[in-house]
Amino acid sequence: MNNDCFVRDGWKCRNCGSRNDLHQHHIEYRSHGGSDELDNLVTLCWKCHRAVHDGKLKVELWEACSKFPGSYQIVFFVPKEAKP
Numbered sequence: 807m808n809n810d811c812f813v814r815d816g817w818k819c820r821n822c823g824s825r826n827d828l829h830q831h832h833i834e835y836r837s838h839g840g841s842d843e844l845d846n847l848v849t850l851c852w853k854c855h856r857a858v859h860d861g862k863l864k865v866e867l868w869e870a871c872s873k874f875p876g877s878y879q880i881v882f883f884v885p886k887e888a889k890p
């Protein structure tokens with residue numbers, strides 16, 4: 807594992823901005839074509855990473871703009887089924 811993902815994300819959790827105990831998470835959804843491995847990685851702190859694997863937080867790649875194929879944004883959302 808290299809640090810490309812951390813460098814791209816500025817050594818911060820992409821969800822909450824924490825710099826505490828960072829992990830690399832593989833985004834489940836693989837975009838249709840053109841996406842290299844870094845596009846499928848996101849920097850998360852341990853808290854957000856655990857929330858993702860507990861199903862309390864979802865992370866997906868969405869196409870940022872149809873004019874620029876292969877340009878993706880990472881989107882976080884709370885699944886409806888996750889009740890407090």
Ligand SMILES: [Zn+2]
Pocket residue numbers: 819820821822823824850851852853854855
């Ligand atoms: Zn976080």
Ligand SMILES: [Zn+2]
Pocket residue numbers: 830831832855859
């Ligand atoms: Zn993970």
